Amino acid sequence: MSAPTSRHPTILEVAREAGASKTSVSRYFGGERERLSPALRQRIGEAARKLGYRPNQIARGLKGGRSRLLGMLVADIRNSYSVAVMHGVEQACREQGYSLLVANTGNDPAQERTHLSLLASYRVEGLMINAAGQPTRELQAMAAQGLPLVLVDRWLEELEADRVGLDNALAVDMAIDHLSAQGYRHLLFLSEPVGLASPRQQRWQRFEQRLSEEPALDGERHDPALDGSAVGALLKAFLARAGRPAAVLCANGNVTLAATRALQALGLSLGEVGLLGIDELDWCSLVPPGITTLAQPTETIGRAAVQQLLARLDDGGAALPPRHTLFSPTLIARGSTRLPATDNDKETP
The missing domain is CATH 3.40.50.2300 (Response regulator)
Known part of the structure; x- marks a missing residue:
């Protein structure tokens, strides 16, 4: 006995199974379903599923x-x-x-x-x-x-x-406004190498512009390679220069991950050093006390x-x-941008 041959069902076979014309089946698969009655659409759909019919979109386009x-x-x-x-x-x-x-x-x-x-x-x-x-x-x-x-x-x-x-300028504005309102005065903007990527350029430039407009804030911006220990060394040097309260604004999710690892390696708790990332990632809510993000729609x-x-x-x-x-974006505020209470902040009994 010879092995059965594999072949694709045809549009004509779908029409016969559905009790419909070939034209109606063509309309069904050609984006004109609204021209068919609901009952006819249902019959054609059921017939196609039963036979395993799939339209050849490339051939349809050529024709x-x-x-x-x-x-x-x-x-x-x-x-x-x-x-x-x-x-x-x-x-x-x-x-x-x-x-x-x-x-x-x-x-x-x-x-x-x-x-x-x-x-x-x-x-x-x-x-x-x-x-x-x-x-x-x-x-x-x-x-x-x-x-x-x-x-x-x-x-x-x-x-x-x-x-x-x-809106990259708005995202940076929202980030700086939030960090400033939380009490952070020394800001580090951390990005992947800016290059020709326009979102990185726009966020980089807006950060510099905002710092020039805000005399109460000071900061730096850097775009290191994210491999190795470069981010940790950069953070350590920045914090030594800037003092507290300081925060890191991360230009995207990859940078947020690298900064989180670097802060953990330095033994610094989130909030003590603020951390805010552009892009919401699943793990940001899982790292205690939660990482503040700007979520893109x-x-x-x-x-x-x-x-x-x-x-x-x-x-x-x-x-x-x-x-x-x-x-x-949508700001999702978590513990990473909440400064620890000082003795002066605590309520007296």
Whole structure:
């Protein structure tokens, strides 16, 4: 007996199983379900599940000019921010009847250019970019061919495109205002190497600007490599110079983790030295007495990126000027920004 051959069920077989026309099944899988009655939609859906039918989106795009695919280029898929934003993107794509193709560059500009070509070959209808390098020329060529683009988190100044991300100046303002209100007077802004990453640049510059405007505060800013003992040595030297009360403002989650480890290694308790991180991570509530963070609305950012792409795909959307959509963070105050009570602060019996 010969082994059974594996093949994919056809759209015609789904139509026969559902007692529907081939046109109705095409509408069901082609984003026109609202033109079908609820009963017919249910029959087609049940027939497709029974037969294990999956539409060939690439072939559909080649035939009809619409792939129903959106692409996303991610600088580092291991980053918790990237994962959270992608979740919002995928949810929005699914709700709108689109599939999502994700390419991870691993912060490698050469890999980034390769993945851009790959995504274009799949005929994505729009592209969201969390840039690792400066692929301005490649993206300008795509935009000139009519491909809608949205920059997520990281801007490319020479590229006229929609932008979605955090209001970085506001985030730094909120952090400094909170630390100042809690009584911290000496501030250290700690970042990963700033380089060309626009969020790091914006946070770095806003910190310097605020210190120049606040005579009651003094501080420093540094962007060391996070490996080895560099962060611990930097913190030790800063605290020796600045004295107390001092606090560390961390530019992202990776820096918050490195600073937490360094403070623990130095035997310093959180709160005695203030610690505030931009980006909320699951473990921040678990490290006693809890780490104060500024949480980004990551799912909202992801959904907004999809919405802006779809607005471009609608009739007339291409004529709209670039839109810049910035979101506010949410302060989650915990014990790491609460100075220990002094003898003068304690109530007398």
